[in-house]
Amino acid sequence: MTSTVYFTPVSERTSVSAVQQISKALLDTLVSAEQIELRQKIPLKVHFGEPKNVTFIRPDNYQGIIDYLAERGVESCFMETSVLYGGQRYKKELHAQTAKKHGFTQLPIVFADGEHGEAFADVAINQKHFKTFKVGQAFLDYDQMIVLSHFKGHMLAGFGGAIKQLSMGYAAKGGKLAMHMGEKPHIKNRRCTQCKKCLSCCNVDALRIGEGKSGRSWIEKEKCVGCGACVAICPSKAVSLFTLKSVARFLGIGNPFVEKLVEGAYAARKHQHNIYITFAMSISAGCDCEARKMKPVMADMGVFAATDPVAIDKACFDMAEALGKKFRRAKKTFSYAEEIGLGSCDYQLKRIDAPSFSDAVDAGM
Ligand code: SF4
Ligand code: SF4
Structure with a gap:
């Protein structure tokens, strides 16, 4: 099946207000052309960016999409999950502070996996690596999301876009743990003060604190179900x-990470009919999770919109390659994504020109 990916080019000189108009017009075009029925409530899946990172997509770029939904009476919020370990985004309280500092104040924020990863749902997928996969519980309250992604490089995945945003972005701590390490946590007794705070977050009574002889x-x-909340x-x-062993796996040694990533995306999308909008701007070598200042590794490409997470990633990847930047590990990602039915690599790129937004099937990229 051929998917349509809508695209408007931007450059480093494009103003934020122009990006807002472009993304709003792309969403409008996609909704009309694909006859999408908008739900009453549609959260925006975002990434708030790690402190010190300067290349994540700033929230003012999303204002056109927020306005589009508000004009149609659609209720929205920003939705995100916390990361596995370390940094300023590993539990709700710190993560919310980071989001606020980075300007995500236009909408309420919902952390789909609760305070510290304890709120998850095991989605049955019956795939090669995962029979079930843990996603943030609140995602299951919706059957339609707008998944806003940043196209850029990623240490393990090779590149990050809609598939990574769905997979790692929806995964509760236990899903992230299974994807990265496939191991359960352990307690270092030299550090444990036996305060018993962890007991409140374990739903399966797996923690033994100061017990036995x-x-x-x-x-x-x-x-232990490996939820990671403790x-x-x-x-x-x-x-x-x-x-x-887990560190080696985290580095991708002996770990089919890309296939697991694709299976995570499959679980995330299972009950949803999503809209994907990808900002291929400030394209860094590393992920928005990295707490460091990175410079773009190539010129801005534009904003993409589609209903197929595989097609939109493939369109971004192909355009980057045509412009001389090849990201790693894509072949496996795309072939496995097609194999398990996540989406299609076969796409038509339809260019929507700014500012007149006249339709034209792109032939040049
Ligand atoms: S939270 Fe649990 S593991 Fe951590 S110090 Fe307290 S009792 Fe020990
Ligand atoms: S002991 Fe296991 S199941 Fe319990 S909170 Fe920790 S990771 Fe989750």
């Missing part, structure tokens, strides 16, 4: 994910 703390591996809640950093 030894008075030590441990996690019952048979009970990692985030522990004030003493006593719950660790890291073993030699």
